[in-house]
Amino acid sequence: MSQLLKRWNELAEVKEELANRDWFFGTSGNLSIKVSNEPLHFLVSSSGKDKRKKTNEDFLLVDKNGKQVESTSLKPSAETLLHQQVYNKTNAGCSLHIHTVDNNVISELYGDAGEIVFKSQEIIKAFGIWEEDAEIKIPIIYNFADIPSLANEFSHYVKEDTGAVLIRNHGITVWGKTAFDAKKHLEAWEFLFSYHLKLLSVKNVLRTQAEISI
Numbered sequence: 507m508s509q510l511l512k513r514w515n516e517l518a519e520v521k522e523e524l525a526n527r528d529w530f531f532g533t534s535g536n537l538s539i540k541v542s543n544e545p546l547h548f549l550v551s552s553s554g555k556d557k558r559k560k561t562n563e564d565f566l567l568v569d570k571n572g573k574q575v576e577s578t579s580l581k582p583s584a585e586t587l588l589h590q591q592v593y594n595k596t597n598a599g600c601s602l603h604i605h606t607v608d609n610n611v612i613s614e615l616y617g618d619a620g621e622i623v624f625k626s627q628e629i630i631k632a633f634g635i636w637e638e639d640a641e642i643k644i645p646i647i648y649n650f651a652d653i654p655s656l657a658n659e660f661s662h663y664v665k666e667d668t669g670a671v672l673i674r675n676h677g678i679t680v681w682g683k684t685a686f687d688a689k690k691h692l693e694a695w696e697f698l699f700s701y702h703l704k705l706l707s708v709k710n711v712l713r714t715q716a717e718i719s720i
C-alpha cells in the first residue's frame with residue numbers, strides 16, 4: 507500500500523471516530539496528516555464538507571505552502587494555514603481541529619486570562635506527564651477572522667511536536683507525533699473541559715441549595 511493511501515486510511519479512521527463522538531457540528535472542524543517530509547506534503551480535509559460523511563473527496567494533498575499537489579476542484583480547509591504552521595515548525599505527524607460546546611465555553615470563561623490550568627487529574631497522564639499533582643495548561647488565543655493573523659497568533663504556541671491551542675469561541679487545535687497521539691490528547695483535553703464545566707455547575711447548585719437552606 508502506498509504511503510499516501512496508508513495515511514489517507516489513518517486519517518479517515520480518526521475522522522470517523524471524531525464523527526461518532528459528534529464533534530463536527532455544522533461542517534466545523536478540520537484534520538490533517540503528514541505524508542512525506544521531503545518534499546513536505548500533507549493530506550488536509552476539504553473545506554466546507556460535512557465531516558460526518560465518508561467520501562473519496564474528504565481529503566486532498568497539499569504542500570508546505572498549502573497548495574494542492576495535484577489539480578483538483580477540491581478546496582483545502584479554510585484553516586490549512588494553521589496545519590501548515592504545525593508541519594513547518596515541528597516534527598508532528600497529525601493535527602486535529604474541532605469545535606465543541608465545552609471547548610467554546612471554557613475558552614470564553616478563561617479567554618481574558620489567556621490560558622486555563624488543570625491539575626491533579628489522572629487523565630493528565632494521557633499527555634505523558636506522570637508526576638503526582640501534575641499541572642497542564644492550554645493557551646487561549648483571540649479568534650481573528652483573518653486567517654493569516656490567526657495562524658500568526660497560533661504559531662507563537664507551536665514549539666513542540668505535540669501541543670494544543672484553544673481559539674476563543676471557536677475551537678481547539680491539537681497536534682501530535684502520530685494520529686494516535688493527536689487523538690489521545692484531543693480526547694484528554696475534551697475530558698478536562700467537560701469535567702471542569704460539570705464541576706462548576708454542580709458546585710453552583712450546591713451553593714444555591716446551601717443559601718436557600720439558611
Ligand SMILES: CSC[C@@H](O)[C@@H](O)C(=O)COP(=O)(O)O
Pocket residue numbers: 532533534535536551552553554555582583584585603
Ligand atoms: C462552519 S465552521 C467555521 C469554519 O470557518 C472553520 O472554523 C472550520 O472549522 C471548518 O472549516 P473548513 O474550511 O471546512 O475546514
Ligand SMILES: [Zn+2]
Pocket residue numbers: 534535536585603604605676677
Ligand atoms: Zn474551526
